[in-house]
Structures are given as C-alpha cells and as structure tokens.
Amino acid sequence: MAKKTDETQKSSFADDPINKKLSAEEKIELLRQMTRIRRFEQTSLKHYQGGAIGGFLHLYIGQESVAVGSISLLGDDDHVITAYRDHGHALAVGMSMNECMAELFGKKTGCSKGKGGSMHYFAPDKNYWGGHGIVAGQTPLGAGLAFALKYQGKKGCCLCYLGDGAINQGSYHESLNIAELWDLPVVYIIENNGYSMGTSQKRSSAHPEGGLAARAEGYGMAWDKLDGYNIYEVRAGVQKAIDRAHNESRPTIVEIDTYRYKGHSVADANAEKYRTKEEIQKYMTDHDPVENWKQTLIKEGVITEEDFKAINKAAGKEADDSADFAAKSPYPDESEILDDIYWEVDNNTAAGRTGTHFFQP
Amino acid sequence: MPREITYREALREGLDEELAHDDNVIIMGEEVAEYNGAYKVTEGLWKKWGDKRLIDTPISEAGFIGVGIGASMLGIRPVMELMFFSFAYVAFDQMMNNAATCRYMSGGLIHVPIVVRGPANGGTNVGATHSHTPENIFANMPGLKVCSPATPADAKGLIKTAIRDNDPVYFMENTLLYGEKGEVPSNDECENGEFLIPLGKADIKREGTDISLIAHGRAVITALAAAEILAEEHGINAEVVDLRSIRPLDEQAVLDSVRKTHKAIYIEENKPFCGIGAQISSLIMEQAFDDLDAPVLRITSSDSPAFYSPPIEEAQLPRPNDIIEKTLSIC
Ligand SMILES: Cc1ncc(C[n+]2csc(CCOP(=O)(O)OP(=O)(O)O)c2C)c(N)n1
Ligand SMILES: [Mg+2]
Numbered sequence: 001m002a003k004k005t006d007e008t009q010k011s012s013f014a015d016d017p018i019n020k021k022l023s024a025e026e027k028i029e030l031l032r033q034m035t036r037i038r039r040f041e042q043t044s045l046k047h048y049q050g051g052a053i054g055g056f057l058h059l060y061i062g063q064e065s066v067a068v069g070s071i072s073l074l075g076d077d078d079h080v081i082t083a084y085r086d087h088g089h090a091l092a093v094g095m096s097m098n099e100c101m102a103e104l105f106g107k108k109t110g111c112s113k114g115k116g117g118s119m120h121y122f123a124p125d126k127n128y129w130g131g132h133g134i135v136a137g138q139t140p141l142g143a144g145l146a147f148a149l150k151y152q153g154k155k156g157c158c159l160c161y162l163g164d165g166a167i168n169q170g171s172y173h174e175s176l177n178i179a180e181l182w183d184l185p186v187v188y189i190i191e192n193n194g195y196s197m198g199t200s201q202k203r204s205s206a207h208p209e210g211g212l213a214a215r216a217e218g219y220g221m222a223w224d225k226l227d228g229y230n231i232y233e234v235r236a237g238v239q240k241a242i243d244r245a246h247n248e249s250r251p252t253i254v255e256i257d258t259y260r261y262k263g264h265s266v267a268d269a270n271a272e273k274y275r276t277k278e279e280i281q282k283y284m285t286d287h288d289p290v291e292n293w294k295q296t297l298i299k300e301g302v303i304t305e306e307d308f309k310a311i312n313k314a315a316g317k318e319a320d321d322s323a324d325f326a327a328k329s330p331y332p333d334e335s336e337i338l339d340d341i342y343w344e345v346d347n348n349t350a351a352g353r354t355g356t357h358f359f360q361p
Numbered sequence: 362m363p364r365e366i367t368y369r370e371a372l373r374e375g376l377d378e379e380l381a382h383d384d385n386v387i388i389m390g391e392e393v394a395e396y397n398g399a400y401k402v403t404e405g406l407w408k409k410w411g412d413k414r415l416i417d418t419p420i421s422e423a424g425f426i427g428v429g430i431g432a433s434m435l436g437i438r439p440v441m442e443l444m445f446f447s448f449a450y451v452a453f454d455q456m457m458n459n460a461a462t463c464r465y466m467s468g469g470l471i472h473v474p475i476v477v478r479g480p481a482n483g484g485t486n487v488g489a490t491h492s493h494t495p496e497n498i499f500a501n502m503p504g505l506k507v508c509s510p511a512t513p514a515d516a517k518g519l520i521k522t523a524i525r526d527n528d529p530v531y532f533m534e535n536t537l538l539y540g541e542k543g544e545v546p547s548n549d550e551c552e553n554g555e556f557l558i559p560l561g562k563a564d565i566k567r568e569g570t571d572i573s574l575i576a577h578g579r580a581v582i583t584a585l586a587a588a589e590i591l592a593e594e595h596g597i598n599a600e601v602v603d604l605r606s607i608r609p610l611d612e613q614a615v616l617d618s619v620r621k622t623h624k625a626i627y628i629e630e631n632k633p634f635c636g637i638g639a640q641i642s643s644l645i646m647e648q649a650f651d652d653l654d655a656p657v658l659r660i661t662s663s664d665s666p667a668f669y670s671p672p673i674e675e676a677q678l679p680r681p682n683d684i685i686e687k688t689l690s691i692c
Binding site for chain 1: 423431472504
C-alpha cells in the first residue's frame with residue numbers, strides 16, 4: 001500500500017507514463033480547465049455579492065487541480081459523484097458555464113432548471129451524478145454506481161469525492177465496508193482542504209499516522225495520499241486507483257491535500273477567524289495549483305506568460321458571458337413546481353395517471 | 362377450484378416473476394439470500410437465481426440502500442429488503458433525501474427505480490424499536506410512493522407493479538399476514554398472462570350501504586371482521602374500502618364510498634398524529650362535507666410506543682370491537 005510520497009518521488013510524477021503521454025495541447029487543456037473553474041468561481045462570487053445568487057455558494061478556488069487532474073483521466077464508462085462543492089467537477093466533466101451559472105441564478109436554463117442550485121448540479125449524459133448537499137450522503141451512491149458498472153460487466157469506475165469532514169459520517173464507513181467486501185470499482189477521493197467549515201481537520205478526525213486515507217487499512221483497502229499542489233501528482237496517483245478499479249475491480253481511498261482560499265461558503269463570515277490570514281496567504285503565494293501548473297508549463301516550454309494571459313482572459317470572458325446569459329434567462333415558471341417529482345407522472349404513463357400523486361389543498 | 366396461497370408465497374411469486382421478467386432486477390438485503398430471508402419471503406430464490414441476483418448485505422441499511430439508489434441511477438432495479446421497516450430510520454437520509462429528491466434537484470434528469478420492502482407492523486411483542494409503522498412519514502415526501510397490501514393477491518399484484526414502476530416505492534408488509542392464505546389467480550387465469558395491480562387503485566373489499574370503513578394494511582382484515590359482526594348482530598351493512606396504495610392515493614374510491622354511505626371511519630395500525638386517517642378525513646371534509654351525516658372518525662393504534670406485554674400490546678392496536686363501538690356511536 002502506498003504511503004505518503006517523498007521528495008524524490010515527487011519530481012518523478014512528471015515522468016509517470018500517464019503524464020509522459022500528455023501532448024502539449026492536453027497540458028494546456030488542464031491549465032485552461034483549472035483557469036475556467038477559477039474564473040467561474042470568481043464571477044459567481046461577484047454575482048452572489050451583487051444579490052443575483054441566493055442560498056449557499058461553496059467555492060472551489062484553490063482546489064482546482066483535484067477535480068481537473070482526476071477527471072482528466074476518465075473514459076466513457078467512468079463516472080463522477082461529489083458533494084456540494086461541486087462546480088469544479090461539473091466544469092471538468094464538460095458541463096457548460098452557461099448552464100452552471102444559470103443554475104446559480106435560479107434560472108430555467110440552469111442545468112437543473114433552477115431546481116437544484118449551487119449544491120445540486122447533475123449531468124447524467126456526462127456521467128456526472130451530482131452535486132449532493134448532505135455531508136457524505138453521496139458516498140453510498142458512489143459505491144452503487146460502481147456496483148452497477150460491475151453488474152453490467154463494464155470496465156469502468158466511479159470517482160466519489162468527499163471532504164475531510166465527511167469522513168466521519170457513518171454512511172461513508174458503511175460504504176467503505178461494502179465497497180471492499182464486494183470488490184466495487186469505486187475510488188473515494190478525500191479532498192483534504194484542512195477544514196470542515198470552521199473545524200480544522202486536527203479537531204475533527206482521529207486517524208492513523210499516515211493520514212485520513214489510512215483508515216482504509218481497517219477495511220483492508222488500498223489507499224494513497226497525494227499533494228494537490230502538483231497536478232502531475234494528482235494524475236499519477238489517481239490513475240493507480242483507477243487502474244486498480246478497472247483491472248481488479250477493487251476500491252481505493254485517495255486523500256489529496258489541498259486548500260480552499262475562500263470561506264466555507266460565501267456566507268462564512270468567519271473565514272479568517274478559525275485560520276490566520278497568514279496561513280491563507282501562504283497557500284495562495286507558495287502553494288497555488290494553478291500557478292504551479294502554469295510555471296511548470298512555462299518551464300517546459302509549452303506556453304509563455306502571454307499564452308496564459310490569453311487563457312485567463314478567455315476564461316474570464318466566458319464566465320462573464322455566462323453571467324450575462326444567466327441574467328437574461330427567464331426564471332422558471334410557477335407551473336413547473338410539480339414537474340420532475342415522479343417519472344411516471346412526467347412521462348404521462350398509465351401509472352402516472354392512476355391515483356392522486358399530489359395533495360395540494 | 363381457485364388457487365389459495367399465503368401472503369408470503371404471493372410475495373415470493375411476485376419477486377420470482379420479476380427476476381425472470383427483467384435481468385436488471387436484483388434483490389438485496391440482510392439474510393435475503395443464503396439464509397432464505399429473515400421471514401422467508403425470499404426462500405428458494407437464491408438457490409434459483411444465484412449470487413448475482415440475490416445479494417446478502419452487511420447490516421448497513423444506509424450503506425446498502427444508498428448503494429441500491431446509486432445503482433438504480435444507472436439502470437439497475439434493486440428490490441431491497443428491510444428486515445423490519447423500523448430499520449429504515451438508520452437509512453433515513455438515503456431514503457428521504459437521495460431517493461426522493463434527486464429527480465427534482467436534477468430537473469428530471471435522474472430517476473430512482475428502487476423498491477424498499479419489509480414488514481411495518483406492531484402486534485408481535487417485540488417492543489417499540491421493532492414495531493414502527495412509517496407509512497405516513499414516507500408518504501409525506503413527494504417523490505416517494507408507498508403501498509401496504511392486506512391480502513395475498515394484493516401483495517403479489519402490487520409488488521410486481523412496484524418493481525416495474527420507475528419511481529421509488531416503499532412497500533410495507535406485515536409479519537402477522539405472512540402466513541395468511543388467500544385467493545391469488547394463477548397466471549393462466551389472467552388476461553395478458555400475468556397478475557398486476559396498479560398503484561393508486563383502492564379496492565372495495567366488502568360492498569355496503571350504511572358506513573364506509575376505510576383502511577390500509579392489516580386494519581383492512583380487522584375491518585372486514587368487524588363488518589361481519591355489524592351485519593349479523595346489528596343489521597348494519599358496512600362497506601370496507603382498502604386503499605392498498607397510500608401514495609398515489611385513490612381519492613375517488615374514498616369519495617364514491619362516502620357519497621354512498623354518508624358515514625366514514627378510518628382504521629389503521631399507524632399512530633394517530635398526522636396518520637393516514639388524518640389525511641383521509643381532511644379529504645372527505647373538504648370534498649364530501651355535504652354528503653356526511655356524521656363526523657369522520659378514526660381508529661388508530663394507541664398514541665404510545667409499542668408495549669411489549671402481549672395482552673397489552675394487543676389492546677394498543679385496532680380490534681374489531683373498537684370498530685363496532687365507534688360504528689354504533691354514529692349509526
Ligand atoms: C449531514 C450534514 N451535516 C452538516 C451539514 C452542514 N455542513 C455542510 S458542509 C459542512 C462541512 C464539511 O466539510 P468537509 O467535508 O471538509 O468539506 P468541505 O466543505 O471542506 O469541502 C457542514 C458541517 C450538512 N450539509 N450535512
Ligand atoms: Mg474540508
């Protein structure tokens with residue numbers, strides 16, 4: 001079982017076969033995806049503050065390499081499910097900024113027609129199963145998606161993301177036991193950003209020395225711990241887990257160290273109280289995964305600083321355009337309130353027409 | 362000679378037929394496979410269908426019901442047994458949030474064709490933790506469907522329909538009924554060669570003119586016993602309406618019966634507070650007020666956790682005599 005990687009291993013991540021085979025275009029695409037996520041989040045923050053977006057808004061800024069690195073490895077029969085901090089994964093699987101932003105604005109053109117909001121994005125056509133608001137509630141579903149793939153004889157896997165706080169929920173542990181017991185091709189990716197709301201990881205979790213993922217050993221499950229700073233490392237490490245799922249139909253827990261720059265949600269007024277300004281600044285200056293990847297690509301001669309500026313500008317424009325699109329889109333109609341509750345009713349089947357389904361007085 | 366089988370056999374027959382009907386149907390739960398089912402509903406199915414279709418789970422209701430929900434999103438049709446429906450409470454998040462709301466929150470992109478089935482009843486002296494009747498709790502949640510068959514025929518017809526339904530159906534059985542026999546038509550007696558009962562369709566279990574005894578689950582059997590005594594000893598001809606399915610609900614059947622008899626009592630083994638009877642009496646009050654000759658009454662289990670002591674627990678549940686007394690108070 002893998003242990004935390006040391007420095008010599010680190011430099012070799014670039015040489016990992018899965019990274020070696022990346023073309024220049026593909027490397028740039030990783031940078032573009034991370035940048036798009038960052039710009040999308042910055043734009044959504046602006047419009048939240050402007051009052052166009054309601055409810056909770058959990059931003060992914062600082063964590064981009066996790067979703068982009070891991071999702072870049074997936075094929076047609078691989079699936080994704082995550083928690084409420086779900087915008088990064090959504091864009092990484094190929095959902096458009098327009099549908100994602102419109103969902104935040106509560107518009108009919110949103111990916112869930114305005115019914116889900118920030119925490120509940122879905123795109124089954126892109127193998128993306130949400131967007132789940134209950135901490136760790138998605139973890140048995142991730143095992144279930146993997147179960148279905150195995151049942152159908154497909155060589156696929158499910159990447160199921162969760163936070164460092166979510167690992168203390170019972171449903172997660174039930175899922176781990178079932179996943180290992182039934183040899184399900186699921187990869188649990190713990191995005192360890194150090195905090196669950198205002199509670200530091202140290203104050204929330206008892207775990208073996210190796211880290212949060214090392215709890216896997218209690219279930220006889222494989223695990224790994226990666227540094228999200230380096231997208232090469234994310235890709236190399238997650239690929240091992242995907243290979244294990246594809247080739248042996250075995251689960252893995254992968255813990256990826258990362259950091260969120262913003263508050264737990266935009267409503268988190270204490271974002272700088274449970275951690276110091278200095279700590280946040282240190283991550284932003286010394287540990288930013290987007291900056292790191294940009295510098296790597298410049299060093300590799302793949303891009304120039306100018307190229308990055310263009311990527312950043314395009315992403316910013318795309319995000320602004322998506323906000324325009326969202327602002328101009330109509331709100332859902334009140335007549336849609338009772339749609340999308342029962343499949344049989346929506347599809348006007350005999351079952352859907354039999355008996356009273358709704359009890360509106 | 363009409364065929365008689367037990368409620369348990371009827372369920373098993375329905376499950377067996379659906380396993381044959383669709384390769385995506387699987388049965389999961391604690392002890393459902395090798396042990397043949399804690400209440401032997403699935404007896405013989407593992408032997409017939411093997412490990413792929415009949416899956417013993419660890420004691421992890423949230424885990425395996427969540428796994429079933431996730432699998433159903435990709436087209437599997439899991440039928441999950443709760444050894445007791447009381448154990449739904451440890452899987453409540455999965456059953457209430459994930460099964461019921463994923464469709465809505467995805468704007469209709471997802472559906473969750475699962476069945477969760479198992480006994481939901483008191484009256485077996487197993488104390489409060491094992492005697493819950495959560496049909497009202499789950500029926501409260503839009504997105505879920507709930508049914509509760511009282512007879513072997515309904516058990517078979519409804520379980521088959523529940524499995525084919527594309528929405529989550531919570532199917533509440535009764536351990537006291539598992540051994541009860543009743544007529545269930547064989548497939549060659551049926552039109553289209555199979556026996557299906559739609560959800561959302563009530564059944565008049567006894568025609569009558571003087572009062573509507575409306576019920577679901579085992580309370581239907583109690584109402585039928587009371588109706589016989591009312592006819593024999595009091596000359597009162599009661600109609601017994603079995604909802605069978607709670608959500609969707611056959612409101613029309615309830616209203617038609619009340620418009621005929623002008624009096625109604627709802628009988629259930631559920632608790633009184635916001636029980637199914639409360640919903641039904643509200644329906645009647647709103648839509649058939651002018652047809653009523655008396656207030657709608659309710660008979661429920663006592664408003665207390667289940668008592669262990671056998672003779673006392675019996676007194677907690679509706680008995681024929683309770684129905685007779687209440688009927689006489691308005692007839
Ligand atoms: C069952 C449940 N309990 C509490 C919450 C409120 N809540 C939402 S996110 C969160 C913190 C989770 O932290 P973590 O798992 O580390 O994920 P992160 O927010 O860091 O991505 C809490 C307490 C919830 N949504 N669900
Ligand atoms: Mg966290």
